[in-house]
Amino acid sequence: MGRTDRGAAPEPTVHEADPVSRPEPRGLSRRGLLGLAGAGVAGLGLGVGGDRVAQAAVAAASPSAAVYPFYGAHQAGIVTPAQDRLHFAAFDLAADATRDDLVALLRDWTAASASLAAGAAIGQFGAASGSYDAPPEDTGEAQGLPASGLTLTFGFDPALFETPAGVDRFGLAARRPPLLVDLPHFPGDLLEEGRGGGDLCIQACADDPQVAVHAIRNLSRIAFGRASLRWSQLGFGRTSSTSTSQATPRNLFGFKDGTANIKAEEPAVVDEQVWVPAADGPAWLAGGSYLVARRIRMTIEAWDRTILREQEAVFGRTKGEGAPLSGGTEFTEPDFSLAGRGDTPLIDAAAHVRLAHPAQNGGARMLRRGYNFVDGNDALGRLDAGLFFISFQRSPEQFSRVQLSLARHDALNEYTRHVGSALFAVPPGARRGSHIGAALFA
């Protein structure tokens, strides 16, 4: 048996983003695009213990060959089954950027994103392009890796339409969706400088972090001179399922998260709660959504010293299976009226599952797509860890309504601190030959 090669791993699975889009041609591996790469590694023998070691490597590499088309009626990365890893980035446009620069940037980002999502490199390098005297168009660290289910999702901050000082830099102020205003200050918010704002955002999700990082790096590079990275966040583990085919993952409190999340297999709910309908306006946003991002620091050391009974009371679910404390299994609907001994409700009045439940929030739901993060540790030796919350919804009001209720009463607040916040309007998907946000400039 020869060397394993991530690039030569399983056949890619190509998915249609939605019924309206046309399927992408089968994704080429980046390796396939490079004349220089990939030759001469087959057929090398294994040494002592080789067979057993090889088995491990096959299990370990296990690349994701999923390919999601970039073009479509909606942007990918929303109802797409949540990938395992995240690199999220927000950008400021250059002070001297013009409306034409902005359109050109979106056009360039669109073309590059379509290549990246297909598992291809940006451009070519080396002998194939004859460009030894130019910097390689692609930075190269994802050569040989499959598409890994990469999606790139673009959003527009309120500041793109009008700066906080009221400056209409790009002639877009009149086209700002009335709902696209900075989120309100919620009780307990402790927002930190450099963890919000920007003009544009890109959410890169993939099953291989190197693929997500490669995408953000190369899109940043394409923006050079026109827009620069303002803040960014890596997430190592998804905390929500967006498909019934996925097992519910766990957050860093050790609890299953997102059991009641909106799933791609509920198209009526997705239409009702996630996509902006034409009737809501503005027209350029029809088929788009609103993205809320919140960096939620967890004080996990305090949490870890809390007794199990209290942890479960705080969530209103069991820690093992994730079943509501009113009984049943993970997917049993919670019964908030059920009382135990002394007429105390089995699910506490301040329990997270109660306060976040649509029944307590006028039916408001969100499609959650957050990620666990650990960004080193602070000077006291505490892990800088938590949840990078991401949700998509038809209106920011869905988030605000639930968050206001949580911020006031949620028992979980004792163990969390919201330190970053951002809101973006997510335009609909781009059609082939066009670009992200085209209708905004039409």
Added chain:
Amino acid sequence: MGRTDRGAAPEPTVHEADPVSRPEPRGLSRRGLLGLAGAGVAGLGLGVGGDRVAQAAVAAASPSAAVYPFYGAHQAGIVTPAQDRLHFAAFDLAADATRDDLVALLRDWTAASASLAAGAAIGQFGAASGSYDAPPEDTGEAQGLPASGLTLTFGFDPALFETPAGVDRFGLAARRPPLLVDLPHFPGDLLEEGRGGGDLCIQACADDPQVAVHAIRNLSRIAFGRASLRWSQLGFGRTSSTSTSQATPRNLFGFKDGTANIKAEEPAVVDEQVWVPAADGPAWLAGGSYLVARRIRMTIEAWDRTILREQEAVFGRTKGEGAPLSGGTEFTEPDFSLAGRGDTPLIDAAAHVRLAHPAQNGGARMLRRGYNFVDGNDALGRLDAGLFFISFQRSPEQFSRVQLSLARHDALNEYTRHVGSALFAVPPGARRGSHIGAALFA
């Protein structure tokens, strides 16, 4: 088809660490240990488009079922095929910690590590243990995940034996290996506060970052009151192969890295270059190694503006395949004497591959096991990215010799900055019933 479940995924592959160790009993999934978890999720139907989505989820989840035994003649995580993800942590012992505290901590860490490496939780929680009125022993975020090839590798800093002020806190000064002294200051070093030092280190490697993070978090928690986290580093992508069964990965310069690395399949080389032989002394370190860690920040924005010809000249290899510029394929031995036009050597005098080559360093080699990192971005919008270099060697002198040569002449220095540095003595593996470092205290 029902829900996929990482915990119920492929049968674990159990590996023997080395010929001396006994194989671990087949690793149980954490889910298996928990009475509460895992019931009731099978048999749920899929909605619209379910089949296609399910295929993606299977490809995406692709958990690594590899299990490496914790006990053995050598510690795991050195010649183990390099896993995909890293969480590295250094700890300071508490000011009032005694020698007995230190031994007890190593004993506790050993027991917990053996469980974690087997894919099991630490202790139990919930109904199974009847401990609703105690904090759960395990924090829970890895419940349901397989072992994911987790290895935990422990090391001792020079300060454990004697503080820089000369204090022998634990009666170990006389047992300090003469070679275990802080690394010299190398030309160009720009070491930052909080990126080195500590008394002990733990290298956690796994194919799932959530499993590596879970291990460091729980080991930190076990140390509460006895030792605290001083610094830590997450790495998202391995930059070296340590087995001929693995494809050579790429660093964030976009080049293949570690082509000429020491491989597990070369036992004679491993014995010669990696393990401390009894003859070298001290006796307690026989079968151990020395671990060097260096945080190397890359100025990738400058690199990305460099022409391909220059990039390849800096490395001395092609960017596509990774072949030496003297010709051949990736695994062809470089010919440093071969000259091209005008008698200029094909591999530059300052090329990284030349200066790092054993032939230029008295035969010195290292087993490299580094990881790519991205830790957000700085205020100028530059990614805080680079290589967290890790190497294992029989003597720190192997590293110092090569690094001195590189620090003086390497063309790559224009694009890198060494900002963190640490050296640890890595004791041999623990035998079942004993603990890591037992011989040091015998």
